[in-house]
Amino acid sequence: MGKEHLSHFRRCENGVMAVEFAMVAPVMILLMLASVELPRAIMTGQEVSRAARTMADLVSRENLASLDDVYAAGAAVADLPLADLGIVVTAAGVYSESGALVAKVCSIKTSNATGLAVKSVIGPAPPASAEAGARYVMAEVGYTYKPAFTIIPALMRYRFSNTVQWPVRKGTTYKGKPEIVLPNGKPCE
Template sequence: MRRDPTTRRARPARPLISFWRDRRGVSAVEFALIAPVIVLMYCGMAELTQAMMAQRRVSNITSTIGDLVAQTGQAGPSKLNDTFQIGKIIMAPFPASDLKMCVVSITADANGKDTVAWSSTSSSMPTCPAQGAVLTDVSVGVLPANQSVIMARVTYAYASPIKLVLPNAMTFTRTYYLRPRKSDVVIWNNDI
């Protein structure tokens, strides 16, 4: 029997089968599925790296401003303003608007009572103890009786520019204690 050329029998869907077996676009599809994950990981690592750099700068600022004051025999308003400006310069390229610095001289009497002799801040900082305040959180190993230390405290609110992985600001706080070097105590002098 011969087939009539005018009547066609329904063929299976060859184009669908050939489309399913075609492997030419597999790489593009795989990349489209993986790309969002890779971009998220890249942005996350960039954000975390920037946050770690900001945290490291906060540590450097704290030790530097404390060290600068501990090296002098006297401190005053203009000298501390210059010291705080140095801290802002160290913070670059991060914005220094959220940077808060505090330098405090703490003395201990013969009984080990720790009292703030003087205090200076770069801006309002609630965690900076005021002059005359009695501190109870300084260990004896840091401040023995009849001695003095300089306490430097810095806080910085880091806000990520990308805000993909870190949408909220992170606050970094560092506190360093340094012994005065040129004298037993760093004296406050309003004239310098």
């Protein structure tokens, strides 16, 4: 009787589909969740970039007594909570030092982030402002991503950040150049 049961068990095909489904279902579920999470993450990165561009553009237009409206506009364009954004807005000047053009911080304003100190070197002058005495605005926005699903470990606590350098459009003229002075800041020296 034992050999008959084994022989019958070997030929039996009942439940094969259930086993196949049990093997394929987790993979299909992971693919479905990833097809939601990855586009959402890409869109969040684009929103952070859009917020930085918006803030740089708004600040470059004129001196403002407060940047609260600029921060709110950046958060609205990005469709992200303002409290979750790390924002650094910098008014910078370009100086000639040892034959090289160097950008330095003239005034700075932050929200939920830390920035460089006034007179700190930012780095080489951006190509659009590559002349001594040039002035520009720089907006940096950072956001720690909050995934809807925790299936992709690389996205857990991933930080999107974007820095935009924008030429001064209007501003107060100091030393013959239009310049933006951020709230509680001073013009470039």
